[in-house]
Amino acid sequence: MKKLDKTFEIQRHDFSKDRSLRPHSAADEYLLSNINALQNKPKQITIYNDRFGYLSCHLNQYNPNVIITNKSQQKAIELNFIANNLKLPKFVYPLSGYDKAIDLAIVKVPKSLALFELFLQDITQNSTKELTVVIAFMTRHFSPKLIEIAEEYFELVTQSKAVKKSRIAQLSSKKEVRKKDLxxxxxxxxxxxxxxxxxxxxxxxxxxxxxxxxxxxxxxxxxxxxxxxxxxxxxxxxxxxxxxxxxxxxxxxxxxxxxxxxxxxxxxxxxxxxxxxxxxxxxxxxxxxxxxxxxxxxxxxxxxxxxxxxxxxxxxxxxxxxxxxxxxxxxxxxxxxxxxxxxxxxxxxxxxxxxxxxxx
Ligand SMILES: C[S@@+](CC[C@H](N)C(=O)[O-])C[C@H]1O[C@@H](n2cnc3c(N)ncnc32)[C@H](O)[C@@H]1O
Incomplete structure (x- = not known):
């Protein structure tokens, strides 16, 4: 894949007064560097849980689907795209289906592992056989349950070494899993x-x-x-x-x-x-x-x-x-x-x- 050399100005747009709160984390950076290193260009990237748009802006050239779980997220992403002179991405709500099968999904792991599983089900139901999912999380938020859930949906789950207290894992070879009522x-x-x-x-x-x-x-x-x-x-x-x-x-x-x-x-x-x-x-x-x-x-x-x-x-x-x-x-x-x-x-x-x- 082409190296993403441009960086974007991302703001939180959430009225927080706490200056220590950042619009992205080391896990987002790690995820992005991993996507840059992929050999094959994906046909359809889909991004989950990108709260303020750091990932969506940096990956905008691939016309990603951006999954919207919150209205505040949608508004922040819109404002960040506009501020960076980018054409708005395609916003999709979870469980609403996609017009094109996903071959690369990017997931910033949410705090709720039930929501993480809902994402994995959404992804595996709407993807090609060649699907790869790259997930990222801060190591302090890791729980073995995360890997357990990933292994329920994928044959191959490989974790990276930690970088700046963050970790990524790559999930591939999706399993035939019975659709759950979520x-x-x-x-x-x-x-x-x-x-x-x-x-x-x-x-x-x-x-x-x-x-x-x-x-x-x-x-x-x-x-x-x-x-x-x-x-x-x-x-x-x-x-x-x-x-x-x-x-x-x-x-x-x-x-x-x-x-x-x-x-x-x-x-x-x-x-x-x-x-x-x-x-x-x-x-x-x-x-x-x-x-x-x-x-x-x-x-x-x-x-x-x-x-x-x-x-x-x-x-x-x-x-x-x-x-x-x-x-x-x-x-x-x-x-x-x-x-x-x-x-x-x-x-x-x-x-x-x-x-x-x-x-x-
Ligand atoms: C403490 S829960 C209460 C939920 C429900 N009323 C109950 O009692 O079980 C807070 C809710 O606020 C929602 N929320 C967060 N930010 C919000 C906002 N800016 N405007 C409206 N709802 C928001 C969350 O999605 C969550 O559902």
Whole structure:
């Protein structure tokens, strides 16, 4: 393959204020150098889990398919392509099929190994026999389960030596594996919740959410509600159980979360949104916004995205509408919420979680 000699300026575009957070890692660099060293030019490269576009920009000359798992990822990649004067790549959502069989897939291994397996299944179902998959990860994130999963799908799994605390592995000679149903079913309060592998809280409904739902305040006059960072839709569905005619909007940054929510809730008063901010709601205002907001992004802890969402919540509430938030106590959101809202009260707390009610 031709040496990729051009480098690109990549920004995170995620509102993080922490300057130590970088838009790519040593694992991305290692992956790229390995792709450069491949002898044969692949016909169709497909890139998984490229969070800000470092890999997609550097490999743009091969017209890759770029798999989008998050709206924030899609927006960051678009901005980085535009800033580097590149034509946008082809964005594809997982599990949606491809128009051309993949012969080279590149995977930055995600934190969720269930999502990694979903990627491998997506790749092996849509690829040529000659398929090679190159995966990369930081050595501190390695788990033997990763190789176990890879060996379930491929005869040959060869690991490289570590470079700058990162490692890559090459997977080839794909096996004939029976297609798995990539959906978990969680039970909670006599309801089943379906969710794709890799969607938040795989084994059980999150304990913070369970606590939230014991204390969430819903008024008979609440006509329109937003479940912000909705995951599989458990908060929205619990509200709907109590108040079946309420207009409910669910929004999440994760494509697979939104698709999971669609499996759990539908109806003429239900609206699903795939987005990482509240820009979908320009005129729409809510009586209640309920959220168990994110603070982990893969291996990073970052509350700046959530603080930005809180500001947007204020804009999207009706006068006297309220935002209810459950969080781990140590995050201390109170100092951030107080300057934004007229009143902030603590609805409930225990040794782990706290629930705030913030009135506009
Ligand atoms: C703590 S989980 C809560 C999920 C679900 N509400 C529950 O209680 O199980 C946080 C969710 O926030 C989503 N998320 C992350 N960043 C987001 C953003 N900027 N906008 C909307 N959702 C986001 C994640 O995909 C994840 O589903």
């Amino acid at each position: 959906i978990d079913v969680l039970q909670f309060r006599n309801q089943d919740y379906k969710q794709y592998w890799g969607v938040f809280s795989a084994k059980h409904i999150d304990y913070a959410t369970q606590y939230f739902l014991e204390h969430l305040e819903l008024k008979a006059t609440d006509e329109t509600v937003l479940d912000l960072a909705s995951g599989n839709g458990v908060i929205a569905k619990s509200i709907l159980t109590k108040s079946p005619n309420t207009e409910i909007h669910l929004i999440d940054d994760s494509y697979l979360a939104v698709e999971s929510g669609k499996m759990n809730l539908s109806g003429k008063n239900i609206y699903h949104h795939f987005n990482n901010d509240l820009s979908d709601f320009q005129d729409q205002k809510f009586d209640l916004i309920a959220t168990n907001p994110p603070f982990h992004f893969e291996y990073e802890v970052n509350i700046n995205i959530t603080l930005r969402l809180f500001k947007e919540c204020y804009r999207c509430l009706k006068d006297n509408g309220n935002l209810q938030v459950v969080a781990s106590r140590h995050l201390n959101y109170l100092t951030h919420l107080k300057p934004l809202f007229s009143t902030v009260e603590v609805l409930a707390k225990n040794d782990k979680f706290i629930i705030y009610k913030c009135v506009k």
